[in-house]
Amino acid sequence: MVRVNSHYQMLQAGYLFPEIQRRIKAFSAQHPDADLVRLGIGDVTEPLPAACCQAMAAAVEAMGTGTGFHGYGPEQGYHWLRQTIARHDYQQRGCAVEADEIFISDGSKCDTSNILDILGDDNRIAVTDPVYPVYVDSNVMAGHTGPADDQGRYGGLQYLPLTADNHFRAPLPATPADLIYLCFPNNPTGAVATRAELQRWVDYARSHEALILFDAAYEAFIQDPDLPHSIFEIEGARDCAIEFRSFSKNAGFTGTRCAFTVVPRSLTGRTGDGDEASLWQLWNRRQSTKFNGVGYVAQRGAEAVYSSAGQAQVARLTSFYMENAAIIRQQLQDLGLAVYGGQHAPYVWVRTPESMGSWQFFDRLLQEARVVGTPGVGFGAAGEGYLRLSAFNSRDRVETAMARIARCSLQ
Numbered sequence: 001m002v003r004v005n006s007h008y009q010m011l012q013a014g015y016l017f018p019e020i021q022r023r024i025k026a027f028s029a030q031h032p033d034a035d036l037v038r039l040g041i042g043d044v045t046e047p048l049p050a051a052c053c054q055a056m057a058a059a060v061e062a063m064g065t066g067t068g069f070h071g072y073g074p075e076q077g078y079h080w081l082r083q084t085i086a087r088h089d090y091q092q093r094g095c096a097v098e099a100d101e102i103f104i105s106d107g108s109k110c111d112t113s114n115i116l117d118i119l120g121d122d123n124r125i126a127v128t129d130p131v132y133p134v135y136v137d138s139n140v141m142a143g144h145t146g147p148a149d150d151q152g153r154y155g156g157l158q159y160l161p162l163t164a165d166n167h168f169r170a171p172l173p174a175t176p177a178d179l180i181y182l183c184f185p186n187n188p189t190g191a192v193a194t195r196a197e198l199q200r201w202v203d204y205a206r207s208h209e210a211l212i213l214f215d216a217a218y219e220a221f222i223q224d225p226d227l228p229h230s231i232f233e234i235e236g237a238r239d240c241a242i243e244f245r246s247f248s249k250n251a252g253f254t255g256t257r258c259a260f261t262v263v264p265r266s267l268t269g270r271t272g273d274g275d276e277a278s279l280w281q282l283w284n285r286r287q288s289t290k291f292n293g294v295g296y297v298a299q300r301g302a303e304a305v306y307s308s309a310g311q312a313q314v315a316r317l318t319s320f321y322m323e324n325a326a327i328i329r330q331q332l333q334d335l336g337l338a339v340y341g342g343q344h345a346p347y348v349w350v351r352t353p354e355s356m357g358s359w360q361f362f363d364r365l366l367q368e369a370r371v372v373g374t375p376g377v378g379f380g381a382a383g384e385g386y387l388r389l390s391a392f393n394s395r396d397r398v399e400t401a402m403a404r405i406a407r408c409s410l411q
């Protein structure tokens with residue numbers, strides 16, 4: 001009989017969001033008329049920017065003509081999109097990123113997992129706690145960890161706690177790490193990193209020959225012009241970092257699928273023999289073999305994000321969600337809860353009241369307010385005692401959720 005990948009047996013329960021879905025389904029089966037407000041998974045709700053829709057409609061038209069039809073595109077993405085991204089997101093910010101260092105993909109979730117294909121199995125890995133669960137689970141699946149302990153921490157991973165005491169700023173690894181996952185603006189805590197903080201990480205990575213996997217999927221939500229949007233704004237980052245970006249949250253592409261990963265040409269790792277190997281070449285090889293690129297229509301839609309109309313529409317979308325975040329923050333603070341994040345990120349990280357556990361608070365909000373959040377402990381042991389609320393919903397639903405939470409018993 002065929003053998004399965006036994007590392008999957010070590011994964012805990014379900015992936016967080018399907019597990020929440022399972023609980024919602026059970027609740028809805030018991031309360032079929034319950035009107036739930038979903039502030040759990042960070043899925044966008046507002047329509048796509050008009051500029052993207054028009055560009056995609058034109059692309060669909062073209063695909064139906066002999067001259068405008070496109071078959072397989074380049075696995076790395078169309079040059080016109082890579083060039084537009086390089087110019088707009090990097091060169092105009094003073095970052096030396098070239099078009100051929102940008103690899104278009106169908107999502108950061110896939111890329112942050114797939115990147116493990118080109119990395120060795122014996123790297124010492126550091127993740128924050130709490131953390132976006134994909135980074136951890138993909139390493140479990142690849143056999144890079146031992147089993148989980150009773151707090152859900154996997155053997156072999158170094159966890160860097162993000163707590164209110166350290167202002168949700170991860171300490172540098174206490175023991176050397178080769179591979180470090182960072183996400184700013186942070187999912188789930190909503191914290192952001194200053195230039196000085198990122199410089200500290202880059203300096204660490206360079207002095208330890210480590211690689212930083214930098215997830216910047218939420219950079220569009222940064223409000224303070226002094227905060228960096230990319231790790232490549234930091235000196236030395238081209239020697240030690242790969243960056244993941246997405247059109248999912250800024251332009252509402254969660255259902256359209258388009259993202260990109262930046263791998264500097266000069267970035268290297270070591271082979272088993274100790275020789276240097278180009279990570280760009282390995283990723284290019286991996287993508288060429290295992291990926292056929294993102295659809296032409298979606299890439300034309302992504303390109304339109306950078307048109308002047310697209311930029312204005314995306315700015316309106318991100319401001320809209322950030323206004324939601326401000327409403328959530330304010331209302332929870334008015335209830336006397338300790339609230340973090342939500343100022344440069346679409347996530348609000350709230351301390352549970354009266355030492356309630358994360359799942360207990362999740363259940364309380366579900367039962368009494370019919371509001372779905374995400375239990376902080378689902379992001380890691382240090383997330384216990386927190387709940388994440390997403391700002392991705394309509395104004396009306398956010399206000400409804402907040403009014404209902406205000407009527408809940410929070411003891």
Ligand code: MLT
Nearest residue numbers: 040041042043109132187
């Ligand atoms: C989240 O809620 O954390 C995000 O939706 C996850 C994702 O983008 O995959």
